[in-house]
Amino acid sequence: MLSKSSSSGSDSDEQYIEPFSEKWFQPFVSIYPSFMASDPKLDLKADPNVDKGVPYLLGSGIIWDERGYVLTHPSVVNRFNRFLVRLGDGQEVMARFWYTNDAIEISVIKLDGNRNDWPMISTGDSKALDFGDRVLVVGNPRPGIRNHLTHGCVTHTRRKGSEIEGIHTKGIVMKSISYIQHMADVMAQDVGSALVDAEGDVIGLNVKQFALNVNVAIPIHMVETFFKKFTSVESGPTLGAELYWLTPELRQWLKQYRQVPDVNGVLIYNFLDNNNYHWTNTGVRKYDVITAINGSDVRSLDDLYRAVDELMISGVMNVVVNADGVVRRLVLQPTVGPQIAPSVCV
Known part of the structure; x- marks a missing residue:
């Protein structure tokens, strides 16, 4: 597996990382809130875990590039402004809410600091997927449990959003997207987690999970298109x-x-x-x-x-x-x- 090249686009910056090794897991993160009782986005009465001091896991995400942009699903981050992000190696970093694209339901949070060497995921070719291909979900299903893998197979490579419960009522962009349907188990806390192929390359971002292991992910080539616009050179x-x-x-x-x-x-x-x-x-x-x-x-x-x-x-x-x-x-x-x-x- 090759890590994505840096923002400069130089091929010489690519390096091999052993799939499913400790270093490979680093950019697959779990996201926790960092909040104050006065936060206007937080309804304390609606969430008993806040008062009980229960570790409050919001969901999963991926570090997209070396500048520390983390991609996830809006449902993971839409109630908070500040976050504690735990990397796959256990390192903990503060982050802040940055941007949400409601048209395709992708949110961005930004790791604190001026580093330009954050570990980042490698992407595969989501357009080359076929029925029956083996895929895995990298998630964080419980507080304290990270780097959790589930596996399954692709059951549909181009499931239209208009055919998916919870998406068919959304805007025209989401209804027209062709999603990846798969059977790798996605826990409720793992919306926003990565879907990876057998080589360890990310091919999708999980956005919906249903009973009977019916799960859907937005293809990574759609995510790449979004991020290129998000970080326009203009x-x-x-x-x-x-x-x-x-x-x-x-x-x-x-x-x-x-x-x-x-x-x-x-x-x-x-x-x-x-x-x-x-x-x-x-x-x-x-x-x-x-x-x-x-x-x-x-x-x-x-x-x-x-x-x-x-x-x-x-x-x-x-x-x-x-x-x-x-x-x-x-x-x-x-x-x-x-x-x-x-x-x-x-």
């Missing part, structure tokens, strides 16, 4: 902020920290590393509320998405911010960097 300004739509529930939670205006808007919950100075230099603080963008009131997250698209072209965003009842009008000129979407949560 540059544009980045928002560098973690934003939430101001729901009534979130407004009630916020009252313990700030005076909350009775307005629609987007809550500035946090600032992402290295990208926050164009906010803080203008006096914007955590828990301020954006009520208007580019001259129009914010009535839904769609208004924010449109503003981000315009930002990529103009490089400037005019916002109205409500801070403790004080209204301020600001002009933001974010820095130029990789075109990665802002972290926006409903």
Whole structure:
């Protein structure tokens, strides 16, 4: 098995790693939450494990490249902002939520630090799969149990999303994807885990599990297409902020920290590393509320998405911010960097 080459694309960077060896398991990770009781995405009452101190395993994922981007399923990470990621060799690293693509249901979290030498998975040819091919799932079914392998065979190489329960009601993109159907056991906590071939190369990301060992994975060539767009070499300004739509529930939670205006808007919950100075230099603080963008009131997250698209072209965003009842009008000129979407949560 050859590890994927580095982002420079040099073949000389490829190295052989023995399949299913201790080193091979490193980029197959388990994901745990790192949370505070004040986290607005967390409903403490809904989860008794939080109060009992039970080890709280969210699910599995894979380290996609040497910069520390971890891919998983949105259901694994959609309730938290910060995570503890345990690598296959037991190493533990903090990570933060980075991005979710709802069109194909893939989420990205980013390992902390400036390393560019994280262990990463090797990919195989998902288009070459045939009925009956042997496949394995690399999962983490219980807290403390890692590098767990189950095996089975491919039962369908191009199962349309429109034919799969739980996917057939999704958007047009997911319904049109041809998924890999297989019989390798996927535990409930292993959604987001890797599907690998007999040579140890990743050929899919598990997205659904059903009874009777009927499981489906999104083919790895689809994941590769997503990641190439995600890390486009083109540059544009980045928002560098973690934003939430101001729901009534979130407004009630916020009252313990700030005076909350009775307005629609987007809550500035946090600032992402290295990208926050164009906010803080203008006096914007955590828990301020954006009520208007580019001259129009914010009535839904769609208004924010449109503003981000315009930002990529103009490089400037005019916002109205409500801070403790004080209204301020600001002009933001974010820095130029990789075109990665802002972290926006409903």
